[in-house]
Amino acid sequence: MEEKKLLGSGGYAFAKVTKQEEAKASLGVPQIFLSNIGRLNEDRFTKYYCNNCTKQYPGSPAIVYENPNEEVGQDMILVEKGEYRCRTCNDIIALYRKFNK
Numbered sequence: 001m002e003e004k005k006l007l008g009s010g011g012y013a014f015a016k017v018t019k020q021e022e023a024k025a026s027l028g029v030p031q032i033f034l035s036n037i038g039r040l041n042e043d044r045f046t047k048y049y050c051n052n053c054t055k056q057y058p059g060s061p062a063i064v065y066e067n068p069n070e071e072v073g074q075d076m077i078l079v080e081k082g083e084y085r086c087r088t089c090n091d092i093i094a095l096y097r098k099f100n101k
């Protein structure tokens with residue numbers, strides 16, 4: 001695994017990701033988006049930056065998620081929705097949605 005910068009709407013994080021995760025989340029562009037990566041174990045993160053605090057923190061942002069298993073379209077299930085939040089100001093660093101088709 002390699003340490004990569006993962007971009008979010010409210011900041012960014014550095015985490016160790018596999019080649020497969022990187023390929024899946026970058027969609028052919030050089031940037032990797034946290035919202036495409038989805039949920040990673042907290043121990044994969046080394047640090048994160050919060051735009052609201054304009055500050056970098058060690059470790060992982062707080063990860064809050066739920067599993068609604070809710071049908072959102074034809075044969076499409078919202079399996080998980082989650083948020084990465086700053087541990088200091090609680091602002092959202094990134095949101096993600098996982099669907100099962």
Ligand SMILES: [Zn+2]
Binds near residue numbers: 054086087088089091
């Ligand atoms: Zn913050």
